[in-house]
Amino acid sequence: MRINRRRFTQLSLAAAATPAAFAIGGKARAADPLKIGFVYVGPIGDHGWTYQHDQGRLAVEEEFGDQVETSFVENVSEGADAERVINQLATTGHGLIFTTSFGFMNPTLKVAKRHPDVRFEHATGYKRADNLATYAARFYEGRTVSGILAAHVTKTNTIGYIASFPIPEVVRGIGAFTVAARRINPDLQVKVVWVNSWYDPGKEADAAKALIDQGADVLLQHTDSPAPVQVAEERGVKCVGQASDMSRFGPTAHMTAVVDDWAPYYKERVKLALDGGWSATDTWGGLASGMVKLSPFNGNLPAEAISDAEAAIAAIESGERHAFDGPVRDQSGTVRVPEGEHLSDEGLLGMDWYVEGVQGKLPG
Amino acid sequence: MAVSGLLGLRLERRANASRAMLLVTPPLAVLLTVLSGAVLFAALGFDPVKALMSYFVAPISTRYGIGELAVKATPLAMIGIGLALGFRGNVWNIGAEGQLTLGAICAGGLALAFHGQEGPWLLPLMMLAGAAGGLAYGAIPAWLRTRFNANEILTSLMLTYVGTLLLSYLVTGPWKDPDGFNFPESRLFNDAALLPIILDGTRMHLGAPLALLAVVVGWVIVARTLIGFQIKVVGLTPIAAGYAGFSQARTIWFTLLLSGGLAGLAGAIEVAGPIGQLQPSISPGYGFTAIIVAFLGRLHPVGVLLAALLMALSYLGGEHAQIELGLPLALTGVFQGMLLFFLLASDFLVHYRLRRVAPPGVRAARGRVGEARRRWTSFP
Numbered sequence: 001m002r003i004n005r006r007r008f009t010q011l012s013l014a015a016a017a018t019p020a021a022f023a024i025g026g027k028a029r030a031a032d033p034l035k036i037g038f039v040y041v042g043p044i045g046d047h048g049w050t051y052q053h054d055q056g057r058l059a060v061e062e063e064f065g066d067q068v069e070t071s072f073v074e075n076v077s078e079g080a081d082a083e084r085v086i087n088q089l090a091t092t093g094h095g096l097i098f099t100t101s102f103g104f105m106n107p108t109l110k111v112a113k114r115h116p117d118v119r120f121e122h123a124t125g126y127k128r129a130d131n132l133a134t135y136a137a138r139f140y141e142g143r144t145v146s147g148i149l150a151a152h153v154t155k156t157n158t159i160g161y162i163a164s165f166p167i168p169e170v171v172r173g174i175g176a177f178t179v180a181a182r183r184i185n186p187d188l189q190v191k192v193v194w195v196n197s198w199y200d201p202g203k204e205a206d207a208a209k210a211l212i213d214q215g216a217d218v219l220l221q222h223t224d225s226p227a228p229v230q231v232a233e234e235r236g237v238k239c240v241g242q243a244s245d246m247s248r249f250g251p252t253a254h255m256t257a258v259v260d261d262w263a264p265y266y267k268e269r270v271k272l273a274l275d276g277g278w279s280a281t282d283t284w285g286g287l288a289s290g291m292v293k294l295s296p297f298n299g300n301l302p303a304e305a306i307s308d309a310e311a312a313i314a315a316i317e318s319g320e321r322h323a324f325d326g327p328v329r330d331q332s333g334t335v336r337v338p339e340g341e342h343l344s345d346e347g348l349l350g351m352d353w354y355v356e357g358v359q360g361k362l363p364g
Numbered sequence: 365m366a367v368s369g370l371l372g373l374r375l376e377r378r379a380n381a382s383r384a385m386l387l388v389t390p391p392l393a394v395l396l397t398v399l400s401g402a403v404l405f406a407a408l409g410f411d412p413v414k415a416l417m418s419y420f421v422a423p424i425s426t427r428y429g430i431g432e433l434a435v436k437a438t439p440l441a442m443i444g445i446g447l448a449l450g451f452r453g454n455v456w457n458i459g460a461e462g463q464l465t466l467g468a469i470c471a472g473g474l475a476l477a478f479h480g481q482e483g484p485w486l487l488p489l490m491m492l493a494g495a496a497g498g499l500a501y502g503a504i505p506a507w508l509r510t511r512f513n514a515n516e517i518l519t520s521l522m523l524t525y526v527g528t529l530l531l532s533y534l535v536t537g538p539w540k541d542p543d544g545f546n547f548p549e550s551r552l553f554n555d556a557a558l559l560p561i562i563l564d565g566t567r568m569h570l571g572a573p574l575a576l577l578a579v580v581v582g583w584v585i586v587a588r589t590l591i592g593f594q595i596k597v598v599g600l601t602p603i604a605a606g607y608a609g610f611s612q613a614r615t616i617w618f619t620l621l622l623s624g625g626l627a628g629l630a631g632a633i634e635v636a637g638p639i640g641q642l643q644p645s646i647s648p649g650y651g652f653t654a655i656i657v658a659f660l661g662r663l664h665p666v667g668v669l670l671a672a673l674l675m676a677l678s679y680l681g682g683e684h685a686q687i688e689l690g691l692p693l694a695l696t697g698v699f700q701g702m703l704l705f706f707l708l709a710s711d712f713l714v715h716y717r718l719r720r721v722a723p724p725g726v727r728a729a730r731g732r733v734g735e736a737r738r739r740w741t742s743f744p
Contacts, residue, residue: 073686074693077648080638084432085683126545166536168546196532352546363536
């Protein structure tokens, strides 16, 4: 008998004897299963971005059983290869294809035009078509919560931020973090190191060490490997994990992680595709929708830090608080967001400026 | 030779390596890889025949697949040709990836500079600019090597990182798409700056025949020109080359400029072909994979072409096997690794042989006799 990933999942489901799985399996239609393809930019074992997307894929398999069949291609480079991989999925009977990195935007659009009968979903991009939806998460809301924790625990008032590429999403995260942290501790400064990669454990660890040597006692990361968490643990500083709960890499250092939870979204979209209600929408979910979550706070954090963080989560979820509530100043001290307003989605999407309190110059 | 002594075996260089065997080893390595692959698939619980078909045949069983093979093999062949010439002359250009990047920057820069005022002159100009950019970038290690005797392996490799950071600066800064929400990529090139498709319904573009042309030119240089002969002599016996008046510096300049130019042209072809814009990463490591391609192809232009096709197929097959069978990505690496292992191992056995050796006492006696015989018969 062939053992592939899918069958393995089914077997493990059977072993777990989940009644729900059987119930859904029983409802499976006679029709052919919907084939769903995922294109990943990193390895599924990165413990970060791609890992979380793959968790979403597994959740889809678990939820829909025989109604779906999933496949994925990992480590697809964001160049000429992407179009071929996406096209290959489209021509091998996949009816719904998720491409999960910004760099797949133009290739996805090209293939989507060629295959109007296939539904596509592209993460973090801005180009849409009748059969191409987009989705992204408001990770910056999680950064606000991280900022509150960092402001409570820092003693040196210096935060180290390991950043990937100077794109709006990352700049926005740095901004949201800094704004929230400086509301509590106005002396706090943020130092940023750009590693020009989403996943490079060696470079990420080097950046972490350099930042600690420059006085940082809290590390933030917008890169996907757990290497900075390990360095933080070794050197006795605090940190915030990225994309998935990374506490096992730094049980003392890891304060929390900003977790991307794609499972509810993927399940919803697959359900729509199965029921025929799918359309090319644009989704940008945050804490309120459950697309962004904070992993459990470390027990060694001060009680006040935790209660402040929890209050912030509740306020953001209810819409009472926004990550960029005015007044927000840029590095030159100019007010970019006046008091009583908050930064619009348009302003967030194209954000290319550092807020006050971030050191250095934004590349580009 | 304690270990080999224990095993009762010893390695000995063959006096004459069989030329026929040297030609047979690459196909033999491929065959052994396929056979081991079958065993591996069977061990993983897959039907070996089906898995091998999915890996090696299915990806190129469609018209689109053939086009993709050409798209993927084009930069590998083009860069591999240049590198192979250098390696023949012991010039180790490891920085083709950087030269490719500079070629992409020069060609892409032209496409952006003349955005909206293109003409039929633009595309040839982009190709020339790409080649010139790569050539100029290859000139740096050549100059450092001939002027300061700086090792070209290190300088060319390190310049690769400079090249990719320069590209990263340009696409996050001055060349960023004005309507692109500050994402790091240039605007899409207009059609006049894109290589025409030469096979309908695929992505096979004009770069593929250019790569074939590079193979022909490479072959002419190797087989029919004085410089090709000089490179070979400099590579095999630098001292003899010196007596013959062949300049080592000339070999270094020629091969680094040529391989740099070809890599730059490959970069121009990538941005004007399948990518159609500038972005932070242009190549998934073609410049480095081409090193393997050059050796797999026996440093011969025709061999390089075949090796490029084979490597391209191994990538396509890896993707296909992931989609169709859920096989892990690591398999691509395993296949490429096995291929190189079998090639190097069979090469080694063509040049060396294992000989059973007698116990130590006898061996010592024989050794003395042998030594005496060698002394009388060998020419210094």
